[in-house]
Amino acid sequence: MVISRRWAVFLVLVGLWTWLIWPRFGLAIWRDDRSFADGSPTSFLWVHALLIAASLAIGTIVGVLGVKAFRAAGRAPQD
Numbered sequence: 001m002v003i004s005r006r007w008a009v010f011l012v013l014v015g016l017w018t019w020l021i022w023p024r025f026g027l028a029i030w031r032d033d034r035s036f037a038d039g040s041p042t043s044f045l046w047v048h049a050l051l052i053a054a055s056l057a058i059g060t061i062v063g064v065l066g067v068k069a070f071r072a073a074g075r076a077p078q079d
Contacts, residue, residue: 008070015063018055026052
C-alpha cells in the first residue's frame with residue numbers, strides 16, 4: 001500500500017509533534033510535588049513515565065512510517 005505524500009508528511013509531523021510535546025510534559029511531571037515522597041518516586045511518576053515512554057515510542061514509529069511512506073510515494077508510478 002502506498003499513501004499520498006500529503007499523508008506521509010502528516011505522519012512525519014505527528015511524530016515530530018510527539019517529540020516536541022512529551023519531553024516537556026515529562027519535565028513538568030518530574031517537577032510536580034506528587035512525583036516524589038520522601039525522595040522516592042511515587043506511582044504518580046511511574047504511571048506518567050510509562051505513558052510518556054509509550055507515546056514517544058508510538059510517535060517514533062509513526063514518524064518512521066511517514067518517512068518510509070514519503071519515500072515510497074516518490075517511487076510509485078503515477079496513474
